[in-house]
Amino acid sequence: MVQVSLERQQLIGVKFGQVERKSIEKLIRTVGRIDYDEKRLVTISPKIGGWIEELYVNFTGKYVRQGEPLLTIYSPELVSAQEEYLIALRTAKALGDHDFLVESAKRRLKLWDISDEQIKELEQRGQVAKTLTLHSPFTGFVLERMAFKGMNVMPGMALFKLADLSTVWLYADIYEYELPLIRLGQEALIELSYYPGDFFRGQVIYIYPYLDQTTRTAKIRFQFPNPRGQLKPGMYANVQIKIPLGTKLVVPEEAIIDTGERQIAILDRGSGYFEPRPVKLGPKVDNYYVVLEGLKEGERLVTSANFLIDSESKLKEALGGMGGMHEHGSMGKESKQ
Structure with missing residues (x-):
């Protein structure tokens, strides 16, 4: 503990703060x-090979909606699959008990992403469509376009990359x-x-x-x-x-002396007496430190000139130690005499 007169406190500019509880964030x-x-990224690829005949989405950055046509593709395999389906329909109609042929041919079309609506149109039309229209399965912006009119495409080839x-x-x-x-x-x-x-x-x-x-x-x-x-x-x-x-015990940032090895607060004990006390701190929030150990709510702390008071306290300790050493040395001389 160290004593500092009121006059000296005013001279060095001592100011005070308080340990308090407050809600912090x-x-x-x-x-x-x-x-x-x-x-929300998707790559659009055909499941059949062929040639692109018409290209509806022809620039990068275009916004497309789900179900919007992207391109039409001519595929000999698709033409053959449509013919097989129409023949199966005619056979089932003529002979009666051949629905399994229709279902098998229909399943093959669906595996190539031919929609129920397109299959229904094929049934009503009764004729093979030369090309298949590929629709967007996704809503988004075109990030990459690898499709060009007249290009030969293979199954699984990336044609568009879209981002929602x-x-x-x-x-x-x-x-x-x-x-x-x-x-x-x-x-x-x-x-x-x-x-x-x-x-x-x-x-x-x-x-x-x-x-x-x-x-x-x-x-x-x-x-x-x-x-x-x-x-x-x-x-x-x-x-x-x-x-x-939540609500935490906090002290002003200025009240803490950080020596690098420990944190110290200077408590005001009244009548000009001050006590340096080691403290354990939590996170710093705005201009406050959260107190974990060493201080109680309501205690008064020095927030300005605390370094000077701490220095005086250390000087007092050092002088006290030197006094003890001097006294011990005098006693040693007397014993020799």
Whole structure:
């Protein structure tokens, strides 16, 4: 314990704060990059070989809806399959008990993604269609187009790559010491420089199980609804994650002296007496530290000039130690005499 007169307190500018309980929340800020939702990417490939006769989606970036025609394809195999189906229909109609032939021929058409509607049109028409129209099974934007008019295609060949942007992902890096606060399902807010003042709400959907050894950060994946298409892959955004920590015992940041080995607070004991006390601290939230051990609610602390008081306390301890050594040395001389 060290004593500092009121005059000296005023001279060195001593100020005070208090240990208190308050409801706090941790705000984590970072920068993220918007990307495609991998679950909403699709590659469109034909199940039959042939030649592209008409191309309806002929540029990258075009928006297509589910069921919209993409292209027409001429396939000798498809022509043969249609002929087999029509022959099976005529045979079943003429002989009566040959439905299994119809079902077998129909099943073959369906395996090539011929819709029930197209099969019904074939039945009504009674004639083979030279080409098959390939429809989009998905709604989205064309990211890649590998199809060209007149091109020969093989089964399984990628013709289009589509992305649905109604939901997007965002990747951000979180520092190692902040990771214990991150949980799946936590809400996050992002703001774009392109839309100042507008915030978009999303949530944490995945925490990567490893750290970047250079930056000591972990990658976090967020998911954001994007009904109006304002969030575009490649954009950067400012990310905020607010984490309620409940009601905690806290002290002002200025009240703590960090020596590198321990944290110390200077308590006001009244009548000019001050006590340096080691404390154990939790996370720093805004301008406060959470107190885990060493302090009680209502205790008064020095928040300004605490370094000077701590120095005086250490000087007093050092002088006391030197006094003890001097006294011990004098006693040794007397005993020799």
